[in-house]
Amino acid sequence: MFLEVLVRSKVRLSTRTSALSATRRMIVSRRCYATHRSTAHEQPTESTAGSENPKVGLSSSESRGARLIARTARAAARGTSYLFYTMIVAGGLGLTGLVVYYFTTTVLAPGGDIPLQSRAAEKVLADSRVRAAVGENIVVHGSDGGSRWTRNRPASITRGIDRDGVEHVWLQFIVEGSLAEAVVTAELLQQADGGYNFRYLVADTGKQRVILIEPPKPTKRSFLGIRF
Numbered sequence: 001m002f003l004e005v006l007v008r009s010k011v012r013l014s015t016r017t018s019a020l021s022a023t024r025r026m027i028v029s030r031r032c033y034a035t036h037r038s039t040a041h042e043q044p045t046e047s048t049a050g051s052e053n054p055k056v057g058l059s060s061s062e063s064r065g066a067r068l069i070a071r072t073a074r075a076a077a078r079g080t081s082y083l084f085y086t087m088i089v090a091g092g093l094g095l096t097g098l099v100v101y102y103f104t105t106t107v108l109a110p111g112g113d114i115p116l117q118s119r120a121a122e123k124v125l126a127d128s129r130v131r132a133a134v135g136e137n138i139v140v141h142g143s144d145g146g147s148r149w150t151r152n153r154p155a156s157i158t159r160g161i162d163r164d165g166v167e168h169v170w171l172q173f174i175v176e177g178s179l180a181e182a183v184v185t186a187e188l189l190q191q192a193d194g195g196y197n198f199r200y201l202v203a204d205t206g207k208q209r210v211i212l213i214e215p216p217k218p219t220k221r222s223f224l225g226i227r228f
Helices: 002-108 113-125 128-134
Strands: 139-141 156-161 167-176 181-190 196-204 209-213
Touching (some): 113 128, 113 156, 113 167, 113 181, 113 196, 167 196
Antiparallel strands (some): 167 181
């Protein structure tokens, strides 16, 4: 009886041992399969990563090129804006200089067009013969045209230099009153000190000619003391 129990115990032990060994072999085989499968999956990943590396490098170079183009475009835009504003400032300064020059030479300078016309108009309006000929409410304007813009133009002024280097200024403007209008003509000569003196000044209404400053008579030529 004891021997039978011992034999049965050995049989059970050997059965459990064989089952344990089979379980261990199964676990080992599963681990090996899993390791092999994971290795097989990792190999394509490495090849894919290797094939994607050039794409990553190409994308990086394209990004650097795009940034360089963007910086160049911004620099060009800044340069264009700077040039544009510089041209505007230079043009404004040039225009301002022209205006200042015109204002100085025409209005402020004693030999300017407006001061010379004002001198001639003052002499004409101060003459009683002119006032009697043209009437009251006398207006001075530059032209006898019908439009207001034409009548408000400045006097006709012509400048020239003779063979002696003396500057001549010829004026012509209109003096209009309640009775008539007169055409005023004058000539001025530049003096050595830079001033201008009248050579003649005449106001002509068409019916009456008022000579405020008589033109000089032409000098007669002489030959052997005989003038002709």
